């Protein structure tokens with residue numbers, strides 16, 4: 001699939017995008033969130049969790065590598081591997097998470113996980129465009145993530 005591009009002009013718009021994203025979830029979706037510090041990755045994750053009705057909301061705490069949220073039929077994993085390397089994430093329990101095929105996984109700074117994750121994942125690259133504007137570039141690696149990207153761009 002060709003890359004798709006979206007823009008948001010405020011944190012609220014990124015949350016609105018996250019709400020739309022949440023409404024498209026069936027379970028089993030994997031998203032790699034990329035972009036510099038302060039790009040809006042956690043704002044997006046928060047928006048998804050809130051839209052799914054999850055009580056405690058994700059924070060940008062890079063000191064917790066993985067948080068699991070549960071509500072109704074939805075399980076959400078929020079991962080943040082800022083400054084970690086592939087060697088360091090080995091044996092931290094991510095394999096177990098991957099066995100949960102109906103979980104939704106949203107990963108910030110995901111590079112250390114790339115080798116162990118399925119190809120069918122949505123890459124969302126957040127680019128700072130000046131002020132509060134963000135360009136969000138979507139690239140899908142398979143059928144599930146393609147459906148997600150197409151739903152988001154409708």
Ligand SMILES: Nc1ncnc2c1ncn2[C@@H]1O[C@H](COP(=O)(O)OP(=O)(O)OP(=O)(O)O)[C@@H](O)[C@H]1O
Pocket residue numbers: 008009010011012013014035036037038039040041042043044060108131132133134
């Ligand atoms: N269009 C926008 N979308 C999202 N956040 C925005 C936008 N414009 C401004 N912001 C602000 O940018 C900041 C984004 O912070 P956030 O914690 O989401 O970044 P992050 O990408 O998770 O960074 P980190 O890599 O440190 O985890 C927030 O303070 C938010 O209010």
Ligand SMILES: [Mg+2]
Pocket residue numbers: 041042043059060080108
């Ligand atoms: Mg963050």
